[in-house]
Each structure stands twice: as C-alpha cells, then as structure tokens.
Amino acid sequence: MELFTAKNVVKVYGTTRALSNVSISVQRGSIFGLLGPNGAGKTTLIRIINQITAPDSGEILLEGRRMKFSDIGRIGYLPEERGLYKKMKIGEQALYLAQLKGLSHSEALRNLKYWFEKFDIGAWWEKKVEELSKGMQQKVQFITTVVHKPQLLIFDEPFSGFDPINTNLLKQEILNLRDQGATIIFSTHNMSSVEELCDHIALINRSKKILDGPITEVKEQHKSNIFEISYRGNFDQVQRSLNHTYKILEHTESASGNTLRIQHLAGHPGNELIRGLLPVAEITSFHEVIPSMNDVFIKVVENYNAQSNKP
Amino acid sequence: MNKSFLILKREYLTRVTKKSFLVTTLLVPIFMGAIMIVPAWLATRDDKQERTIAVYDESSLFLDQLNQEGYTKYHFVEREKYLTLKENLAGSEYYALLYIPENIYTTSSAQLTSPKQIPFELTEQIERKLSQVIETDKRQKVISESGVPDLEAKLAATRTRVSVNTLKVTETGEEKKSSSMVAFGASYIMGFLIYFFVFMYGAMVMRSVMEEKKSRIVEVIISSVKPFQLMFGKIVGTALVGLTQVAIWIVLGGTIIGVLQGFMTPEATQEMGQNLMQSQPGIAQQTANVEPNQIAEVLEMIGNLNLPLILFSFVFYFLGGYLLYSSLMGAVGAAVDNEEDTQQLVFPVTFPLILSIILLFPIAKNPEGSIAFWASVIPFTSPVCMLARIPYGIPAWELLLSMFLLTLTTIGAIWVAARIYRTGILMYGKKVTLKELFKWLTYKS
Numbered sequence: 217m218e219l220f221t222a223k224n225v226v227k228v229y230g231t232t233r234a235l236s237n238v239s240i241s242v243q244r245g246s247i248f249g250l251l252g253p254n255g256a257g258k259t260t261l262i263r264i265i266n267q268i269t270a271p272d273s274g275e276i277l278l279e280g281r282r283m284k285f286s287d288i289g290r291i292g293y294l295p296e297e298r299g300l301y302k303k304m305k306i307g308e309q310a311l312y313l314a315q316l317k318g319l320s321h322s323e324a325l326r327n328l329k330y331w332f333e334k335f336d337i338g339a340w341w342e343k344k345v346e347e348l349s350k351g352m353q354q355k356v357q358f359i360t361t362v363v364h365k366p367q368l369l370i371f372d373e374p375f376s377g378f379d380p381i382n383t384n385l386l387k388q389e390i391l392n393l394r395d396q397g398a399t400i401i402f403s404t405h406n407m408s409s410v411e412e413l414c415d416h417i418a419l420i421n422r423s424k425k426i427l428d429g430p431i432t433e434v435k436e437q438h439k440s441n442i443f444e445i446s447y448r449g450n451f452d453q454v455q456r457s458l459n460h461t462y463k464i465l466e467h468t469e470s471a472s473g474n475t476l477r478i479q480h481l482a483g484h485p486g487n488e489l490i491r492g493l494l495p496v497a498e499i500t501s502f503h504e505v506i507p508s509m510n511d512v513f514i515k516v517v518e519n520y521n522a523q524s525n526k527p
Numbered sequence: 528m529n530k531s532f533l534i535l536k537r538e539y540l541t542r543v544t545k546k547s548f549l550v551t552t553l554l555v556p557i558f559m560g561a562i563m564i565v566p567a568w569l570a571t572r573d574d575k576q577e578r579t580i581a582v583y584d585e586s587s588l589f590l591d592q593l594n595q596e597g598y599t600k601y602h603f604v605e606r607e608k609y610l611t612l613k614e615n616l617a618g619s620e621y622y623a624l625l626y627i628p629e630n631i632y633t634t635s636s637a638q639l640t641s642p643k644q645i646p647f648e649l650t651e652q653i654e655r656k657l658s659q660v661i662e663t664d665k666r667q668k669v670i671s672e673s674g675v676p677d678l679e680a681k682l683a684a685t686r687t688r689v690s691v692n693t694l695k696v697t698e699t700g701e702e703k704k705s706s707s708m709v710a711f712g713a714s715y716i717m718g719f720l721i722y723f724f725v726f727m728y729g730a731m732v733m734r735s736v737m738e739e740k741k742s743r744i745v746e747v748i749i750s751s752v753k754p755f756q757l758m759f760g761k762i763v764g765t766a767l768v769g770l771t772q773v774a775i776w777i778v779l780g781g782t783i784i785g786v787l788q789g790f791m792t793p794e795a796t797q798e799m800g801q802n803l804m805q806s807q808p809g810i811a812q813q814t815a816n817v818e819p820n821q822i823a824e825v826l827e828m829i830g831n832l833n834l835p836l837i838l839f840s841f842v843f844y845f846l847g848g849y850l851l852y853s854s855l856m857g858a859v860g861a862a863v864d865n866e867e868d869t870q871q872l873v874f875p876v877t878f879p880l881i882l883s884i885i886l887l888f889p890i891a892k893n894p895e896g897s898i899a900f901w902a903s904v905i906p907f908t909s910p911v912c913m914l915a916r917i918p919y920g921i922p923a924w925e926l927l928l929s930m931f932l933l934t935l936t937t938i939g940a941i942w943v944a945a946r947i948y949r950t951g952i953l954m955y956g957k958k959v960t961l962k963e964l965f966k967w968l969t970y971k972s
Contacts, residue, residue: 297953
C-alpha cells in the first residue's frame with residue numbers, strides 16, 4: 217500500500233532543469249532511500265514534497281489524493297540545512313516549532329516531555345541554543361521533527377554532525393518510528409546507513425531518476441558474477457581447470473588456505489564453477505559477491521554520465 | 528492564519544521582552560529631548576563669573592554712565608594706572624582693560640584688552656552700553672538744538688512693535704489661532720519621526736530575516752508555514768513593536784504635557800515669563816511688549832492643529848511607509864548571505880527614504896511648492912513628505928491621491944518582496960545580482 221507518490225514531477229529554475237519527469241512511490245511503513253550525487257535534484261524533490269516549492273508539472277499524492285497545504289502537518293522534515301534560533305530557550309523553541317506544526321500548546325508540551333525524557337535532556341529545557349554543542353542541537357532538531365507524530369518523515373542527511381554513539385541512537389529511533397507505522401524518506405550520501413536502514417531506494421542523477429527498486433533487487437541487478445572461494449589445493453591445478461569464460465581477479469595464499477576472487481564473464485550461475493573446481497580442490501567456502509550500495513552508486517552514476525557525455 | 532499569529536506572537540514577544548527594547552524606549556525620547564533642550568538651556572544659562580574691568584576714559588563721556596551690570600563691574604582708572612596696567616594686566620586684579628579714546632564720538636571705536644579670551648557676550652554687552660551712552664548724548668544735543676518742546680517724550684511715543692497673530696480659516700468659516708512656527712515644528716518633527724521609525728523597524732525586519740536564514744532555521748519553519756505567512760507575521764509583529772513603543776511615548780508625553788498644563792495657570796505662566804525675563808536682561812528688552820502667557824498660547828495653538836487628522840495620517844503613513852520599506856528590506860535580507868553583502872542592495876532601497884529626509888526641510892518651509900507636491904504624492908517619499916505638509920492643512924484630493932498611490936505601491940512591493948523572499952531564503956553561497964532577483968519573480972511558488 218502506497219502512502220506517498222510523486223508522478224512525473226518536473227521543476228525548472230530559469231534554464232536549469234532541477235527535476236525531469238521524476239516519479240517515485242513510497243510504501244507505507246517502509247524506509248525509502250533517496251540517493252544521488254550533489255546537485256542531482258534530491259533537495260528540490262524533498263522541498264516539493266514539503267510544499268516549500270511547487271512543481272512546474274506532475275502530481276504529488278498522499279494516500280492517493282493530491283496533497284494539500286494542510287497535509288504539511290502530517291509530514292516531519294529534518295532538512296540538511298538546519299538550525300535553531302540561537303538566542304531562544306530550547307523548551308520555548310521546541311514548543312513554538314511543535315505548535316507551528318499544528319499541535320495545541322498542551323499536546324506539544326506533553327509530547328516534548330516524552331521525548332526530552334527519552335533522550336535524557338530534560339535539563340536543557342531552560343538553556344539557550346547557543347549554549348549547546350552541535351550534537352546536542354541535532355538531538356533537539358530531531359525531536360522537533362518527530363514531535364507531532366507525522367505519518368511521513370523526511371530526513372535529509374540526518375547523521376551529519378553526530379558522533380557514532382548518537383548516530384546509533386538516532387538509527388534506532390528511526391527504526392522504532394518505522395515499526396510504529398511511520399513511513400520514512402531518507403536522503404544521504406552515507407551508503408552504509410542506506411544498506412542498514414532502507415527497504416527501497418531511488419537514485420537521482422542530473423535531474424533524472426536512473427535507478428529505482430527494493431534494495432536487495434537493486435543489488436542483485438548490479439552484481440557482476442564475482443565469486444569468492446576459499447579452498448585447499450594447488451592454485452595451478454585450479455587455474456588449469458577454469459576455461460576462458462572465467463577471469464581471476466585476485467588470489468591469496470596462506471597457511472590456513474587459499475582465497476580466490478573470480479568473475480564469470482558469461483554470467484553463468486555459480487554451480488557450474490563449483491562443478492569445475494570440485495575435482496581439483498577442497499572447497500571450504502563459496503559465496504557470490506553482492507555489490508555494496510556504494511559500488512552500485514558509483515557504477516550506475518559513472519555509467520550514466522559516460523553515456524550521456526558521448527557526443 | 529493561526530500560524531501567522533504564532534509567528535507574530537514570537538516576533539513581538541522576543542523583541543518586547545528584550546532589555547534593549549526598554550532601554551531604547553526610554554532613552555530615545557530623553558535623547559531627542561536632550562538634542563532640543565540642551566543647546567537652548569546652555570544658551571540661556573547665565574554667565575555667573577564676576578569680572579572687574581578697568582576703564583580708562585579719555586573722552587570723559589562715560590564717568591557716571593558705566594556702572595555695575597550683572598556680574599560685570601567697571602572701575603575707572605587714571606592715565607598713569609592705565610599705562611602700568613597695560614604693561615602688566617595679567618598680574619593685576621582686573622579681568623580686562625577698556626580704553627575709550629578721546630575721539631570715540633566720531634570714530635565709534637574703543638579697545639578691550641585682556642590676557643584671556645573675552646567671551647562674545649561680554650564684548651556685546653560693552654558695545655551695547657557704549658553705543659547707548661553716545662546715542663543718548665547725541666539725541667539730547669539734537670533735541671536741545673531743535674527747540675521743539677517735549678521732543679523726547681514724543682519720540683519715545685513713536686516707538687512701535689507689531690506682532691502678527693496668524694489665524695487660519697477652517698472650512699466652516701471658524702477662525703482658529705495658528706502659528707506657522709508651531710506648524711513648522713510639528714511638520715518637521717513628524718516627518719522625522721516617520722523616517723526614523725521606518726528606517727529603524729525596516730532594518731529590524733531585515734536583520735530578523737537574515738538571522739533566520741543564517742541560522743538555517745528558515746527551512747524548518749517554511750516546512751510548517753508558507754513563506755508569505757512567515758514574512759507577514761514577522762512584518763506585522765515588528766510593526767506592533769513599533770506601535771507599542773509609540774503608544775508608550777504618547778502616554779508618557781501626554782502625562783508630561785498634562786502635568787505642564789496643570790501648572791500653566793495664568794498667574795503661574797506670568798510669573799514664569801517674568802522669571803525668564805529677569806534672568807535674561809537682553810531678551811527682556813526685546814520681548815518687553817510680548818504677552819507674558821505666550822507658553823499657554825503655544826499650547827493652545829498645538830491644540831488648534833487638526834489633531835485627529837494628524838494622528839490618523841501619522842498612523843496611516845507610518846504603516847504604509849513601514850510596510851513598503853520593511854517588505855523590501857525583508858526581501859534584501861532574504862537575498863543576501865551575510866551582512867557585508869547587504870549594503871549594495873540596501874542603498875537602492877533606502878535611497879528614496881534618505882532623499883525624503885533631505886526634502887523635509889524645504890517642504891516644511893514651503894509646503895505649497897511643487898517639490899512638496901510631488902514628494903508627497905510619489906509613494907516612496909510620501910510617508911515622510913506628506914506628513915510634513917499635513918500640519919499646514921492640505922487639499923483633500925492631494926491627500927487621497929497620495930494615500931491611494933501609497934497603498935497601491937505597497938501592495939506591489941509586498942508582491943515583489945514575497946517572491947524574492949521565498950526564493951532567497953533557501954539560496955546559499957550565491958552572490959545575488961539584480962538580474963538574478965528579477966528572475967526570481969518568475970519562479971512558480
């Protein structure tokens with residue numbers, strides 16, 4: 217069931233195309249990774265979802281209906297460029313932002329109490345923002361993003377400026393929110409966190425969506441038939457048993473056993489490779505190397521750019 | 528609009544609860560008052576230094592005529608003493624040495640020597656005294672030579688002093704006491720106040736926009752409200768701060784005027800006038816014919832200005848001018864990244880405002896001239912310039928035309944500003960040109 221859909225979104229600034237015909241759809245209760253190099257158009261898309269700017273054409277749907285400005289209260293947005301009023305007290309400020317999202321004063325106070333206790337920062341309530349470290353400010357910003365219990369959460373580079381402990385805490389909270397039914401759009405350059413958190417990704421490059429799908433499928437699609445094999449036996453014999461459709465990428469020998477990275481150029485399944493090796497080596501482990509999101513990102517973007525740069 | 532109210536409330540409260548608000552609210556009138564009163568007070572302050580002046584009078588005309596005057600004493604000396612004093616005046620008990628030559632009757636010139644810098648007022652006092660003596664002496668001679676009986680008294684009776692009381696005829700034919708001096712003062716002060724407010728609060732809006740952009744909170748906020756609501760709340764909130772300040776001043780000023788008027792019973796005024804004259808012998812002579820209760824009269828003239836119209840226009844032009852300039856300055860604040868870049872954009876925006884303060888003086892002097900007309904009709908200068916004309920009275924059609932144009936322009940300025948604002952607040956690290964700003968006007972919101 218889709219919570220959010222963008223259909224054929226186009227946005228042009230003067231002569232620059234920020235988005236050309238981008239469509240994405242986000243399943244309810246999932247974490248959706250919005251990826252892409254700097255300047256690809258991610259932030260523009262996020263701003264369109266938040267109704268900060270309007271698309272030149274295309275549709276933005278929430279639960280199948282065209283999104284209205286009043287729907288903004290159902291979204292929580294943590295922008296990449298974020299900050300707080302420096303001279304304002306934390307509590308006052310959090311209350312103000314929560315009320316701007318449509319909560320009543322008492323509701324805002326109750327929800328904020330919960331989060332401040334949860335993050336163990338109740339003592340900061342009367343402090344001014346300028347007295348807090350950057351990491352502390354980020355915690356407050358996270359709270360103000362989720363305080364109105366939004367159905368759709370949008371995080372743009374949420375972990376920048378966090379130390380590893382707080383990053384972990386935040387990841388845990390994001391997963392908790394998802395488990396409680398929130399739908400999350402997550403934009404980052406940090407590919408390892410994409411792999412940890414996302415169910416589905418879309419990759420935007422040069423204003424176009426060039427990749428879209430569940431993360432496991434995307435990785436499957438972009439594997440290059442590389443296998444990693446640990447074995448006991450003679451490397452020469454192994455090498456002789458392999459025909460020209462295999463390419464040895466790497467070979468290491470050690471006392472405990474040898475390791476081999478092989479690419480199958482024709483793209484046959486691994487069983488054939490195992491059959492060929494069985495007579496000459498004792499296989500201790502065999503697995504197909506699945507590319508990391510980082511590899512996929514680089515490969516897809518570079519291929520695309522190389523293609524489109526051709527005259 | 529509930530969210531605009533939240534924004535407005537925050538803008539208002541954060542400013543009004545600041546210590547600096549209280550300080551400026553109290554200090555500005557004190558400062559303004561000081562600018563007006565201190566020089567006047569200093570000028571009227573008595574010169575209380577006792578001075579003895581040695582006089583060597585070759586003409587022998589002044590022997591009984593130069594007596595003590597105020598704190599200045601005259602001491603006549605002989606030629607020998609004069610010569611020694613001339614050599615060593617600094618060591619003597621005398622402040623200065625006055626030499627009256629024998630032929631002063633024809634040359635009209637004497638000499639005052641002192642080791643110190645002689646104050647202007649003292650020189651003036653001596654000049655006046657000497658002229659008076661010679662004048663009286665000359666007149667006496669003319670009178671006795673002419674042989675006309677009682678000429679002295681007859682001449683004295685010819686002395687006349689006319690004072691022109693200006694009356695202004697209202698449309699109902701009623702005559703009211705008015706004074707061009709009072710109107711001039713009122714128009715100048717009000718023009719200046721509008722300028723001051725528009726500039727001060729416009730800059731406040733600009734700084735507030737820049738602060739939100741710089742601290743990067745703006746994107747969080749406009750994901751909850753429309754940029755226009757944010758700008759609107761900010762501008763109205765700041766305007767309310769300004770009106771609060773004005774209200775405090777009106778209450779304070781009203782109390783002070785009320786208290787003063789309470790003291791201004793005819794007797795008290797008369798007494799005050801006399802005190803004033805006794806303390807200033809020079810002025811006493813000049814103003815001997817002026818009614819003693821002139822202060823009460825000035826208060827009456829202030830009362831005779833069309834106060835409801837002035838107050839209404841003040842609020843109208845304050846709001847109009849403020850909305851016009853603060854929205855544009857808010858747009859400037861949104862378009863730039865840092866304080867340094869504001870200058871080149873602020874200047875074109877505020878130039879008409881500065882021009883209007885330059886025009887204020889000529890307009891207050893000649894409120895019917897063509898400069899006055901155009902400056903008070905063109906919307907960018909009208910808030911200051913029209914207000915300067917209103918105390919003199921103004922044709923209704925001119926006032927309505929000016930108000931209409933100002934309203935129209937303000938709406939236009941807000942439209943332009945809103946478009947620049949919503950694009951500018953999210954634009955970082957780009958030095959903005961005017962061409963770029965025009966492009967922003969065409970972006971779809």
